Amino acid sequence: GMIKSIVANSKEQAIKLVVNRVPSAIEAKRVADRLTSISAQFLKTQVESLGFVFEEDLVQKSIRSQRPHVVLYPGSKSSACMNHISARLLNSSAADDGSGIFGFLQKLLGVGSDREIGLF
Incomplete structure (x- = not known):
């Protein structure tokens, strides 16, 4: 998706994540942890979680x-x-x-x- 496109076009670009429309902080953390883990494992890139926005x-x-x-x-x-x-x-x-x-x-x-x- 989008993270893969950013990495492909600019390896120097810092990627920052905002998890939107979440029902709880626990769900936001779960989503952010999964995205940062997958990005590190498969794309060899760091994603910084900036936070989340409640629904x-x-x-x-x-x-x-x-x-x-x-x-x-x-x-x-x-x-x-x-x-x-x-x-x-x-x-x-x-x-x-x-x-x-x-x-x-x-x-x-x-x-x-x-x-x-x-x-x-």
Whole structure:
């Protein structure tokens, strides 16, 4: 699938995983462990798990209203998951060069790599 395509096109590309729409943290860990294990065994590549997002009806409501989920429902479990993943991405070493998706997120959120995120 997708991981195999990324590895085939760019062996230097860091692969990061977000497990989406899971009912529990246990299920998310099971899925992430399986994907990272299979990727290491068969593709000889490391996959870093950034976290997971809980399945919630609130996500579908925000999609229908075409408004950001973390804005409409900031106290939800899925918003907490998204904030955690964002903080991990922004705090990663790849965020330091200011390019790519990391640079885009820094500019969008007004956060520099030398400033604390403060989400957790």
